[in-house]
Amino acid sequence: MSVWPLLEDDEMPARSAAVIDDIRATRKTDFINNFWRVLANDPALLERTWASLKDVMGPGVLDPKVKEMLYVAVSIANSCEYCIRSHTAAARAKGMSEAELGELMAIVGMASETNRLAIGLQVPVDAAFGVPFAGAREPDAG
The missing domain is CATH 1.20.1290.10 (AhpD-like)
Structure with missing residues (x-):
C-alpha cells in the first residue's frame, strides 16, 4: 500500500493535473501509471521528477x-x-x-x-583504468 493515495484525475491539484496532461501528450497515451498518480500528491515533486525523467529519457x-x-x-x-x-x-x-x-x-x-x-x-584499480578517454572534458570550475 502506498504511503500517499493514488489520485484520480479529478482529485489532483491544478499544478499536478498540468503535469499529468504533459505526460499524456509527451507519451501519446491516456494511461497514467500509479507512480505519477502518487507523486501528484506533491505538485513540486511531480514537476521536478517529470522534468528530469523527460530530459534524461528523451532523445539523446x-x-x-x-x-x-x-x-x-x-x-x-x-x-x-x-x-x-x-x-x-x-x-x-x-x-x-x-x-x-x-x-x-x-x-x-x-x-x-x-x-x-x-x-x-578489495582489488586495487589498475592504473590503466584511471586514464581519461579522448575528448573528456575537465569539470567546470566553480
Whole structure:
C-alpha cells in the first residue's frame, strides 16, 4: 500500500493535473501509471521528477530501447519491483526481445557477482583504468 493515495484525475491539484496532461501528450497515451498518480500528491515533486525523467529519457545519443534496458538494470540493482516491471514493459514496447531481456539479466547477474568479488577482495584499480578517454572534458570550475 502506498504511503500517499493514488489520485484520480479529478482529485489532483491544478499544478499536478498540468503535469499529468504533459505526460499524456509527451507519451501519446491516456494511461497514467500509479507512480505519477502518487507523486501528484506533491505538485513540486511531480514537476521536478517529470522534468528530469523527460530530459534524461528523451532523445539523446543512446537509443530509447537501450535507455529503458539500462533503467531495468539499475532498478534490479536497487531492488525496485515497480521500476523493474514498468521499464521492462517500456523496453518491450520499444522492441526489446525476450532474448535481449535474457542477456540483460545475465549481464546484471554477472556484474553483481563480479562487483561483490572485487569489493570483497578489495582489488586495487589498475592504473590503466584511471586514464581519461579522448575528448573528456575537465569539470567546470566553480
